[in-house]
Amino acid sequence: MKKLLLVFLVLILAVAALAFYVRGEWRVVGNPAEGGIVEIPHGLGARAIVGLLEDKKVIPNRYTALAYIFYSGTRNRLQAGEYLFDHPMTIPEVIGKLASGAVYLHKFTVPEGLTAKDIAQKWQEQGFGSAEDFLNAANAAVEVVRRFDDKAQSVEGYLFPETYSFPRRTTARQAVDTMIARFQQMIGRLRQIQPEDKWPLNLHDAIILASLVESEAAQADERPLIASVYLNRLNRHILLQCDPTVIYALEQGNRYRADLQFNSPYNTYVKPGLPPGPISNPGYPSLLAAVQPTSSNYLFFVRTVESRHTFSETLAAHNRAVDAYRKLQKSAGKKAG
Incomplete structure (x- = not known):
């Protein structure tokens, strides 16, 4: 009886010592993976996963890692994917990352x-x-x-x-x-x-307008002004004459005078109103400008220096702005030469 009790006591001590050792191993950190990324392929079981992690030196011991997986109940929760191991981590941290599916993005x-x-x-x-x-x-x-x-x-x-x-x-x-x-x-x-019933255009047309604004505006504060120009021209049934719509129709980066008569629903030098669809994918500021434009009487604009524009209410004023910009370009060309 005493021998049996002694054996039982030794077993308890051995198990306790093993548990103490394993818990100590769980606190040991591994190394960063070479390149930082480890991919866990689909279909790998827990044993294969810890073997891979040990090979990559992310964990120091596959057996203590497997013990932690069984202890934590995460055996069926380990997820495939790419994981970033760019700094030393303990086994619980590594397994927790895989179980949560915190893949590298x-x-x-x-x-x-x-x-x-x-x-x-x-x-x-x-x-x-x-x-x-x-x-x-x-x-x-x-x-x-x-x-x-x-x-x-x-x-x-x-x-x-x-x-x-x-x-x-x-x-x-x-x-x-x-x-x-x-x-x-x-x-x-x-x-x-801005409630939709207060938008100047319906959703479809607002997105088209936003794409025109995006294609023309380089300065944030000019987006609502450019939107107002196109809306004013629409309301007065004036051709939009938006160069980027012609470029979009031609699928090229340059516009030539002959292109202005190009037969396309996107050619706003020929076709009245908005083009049938957006010509680009606008960002939020341009979308906002389309639904909340500046109130103005401007009908024209021309690009000048530093990607800004001069806005005009009349054709005469617009022509003067164009002439001034051409003179500025000519003067700059002479200085460069």
Whole structure:
């Protein structure tokens, strides 16, 4: 009986010593992963995952890590993906990261004023996938846009520009849907600032106007003024004569005099009113300018120095502004020569 009791006591002490050792190991930190990133592939079990982490030296001991997984009940919660291990972490910290799915997110930056084709190129340049895949996804997502704008012809204008954070292997369609959802959030913000029944145009036309403002304005304070010019011309049935609409129609970066007669619904030198759809994807300031423009009598503007514009109420005043700018350019050219 005494021997049995002694054996039982030894077992208890051994288990306690093992537990003490394991808990001590849980407090030991590993090393940063080489390159900072470790990818956990889909389909790996807990044993394979801790083996991979040990090979990468993120954890010091796979067996104590496995013990922690069973102790914490996270065996079936470890998630695949890319994880950032750029500083030493303990085993509980590492396993907690995997169990919470705190995957590393890659930045996808979309500047204001890009077209869908431009964004597709950015998608490819930033290593997310091919431009073709992005455009195919964008074309397929037009039905999503039509749920809130039944006049939409494409997703052009509805891919909200900002910096997004996507996990690796995010599909082009997931990115497009995220950008459209973000656009809807921005429209909701606009409605809080200015009720939609007080907008000068309906939603569809407001987005078109915002895209024109985005294409013309380089200075934030001029956006509401530029919006007012186009609205004034619309109200007076004057051709908008917006150069970027011609460029959009021609899909080129330069405009020539002959192009002004180019037969396209986007050629606002020929076709009255707004073009049938947005010509770019405007940012929030341009959207705000379209629904809350400055009240003015301006009908013309011309770009001058430092990407600013001179605004005019009459054609005579506009022509004088154009002449003044040309003289300034000519003078600058002589000085440069």
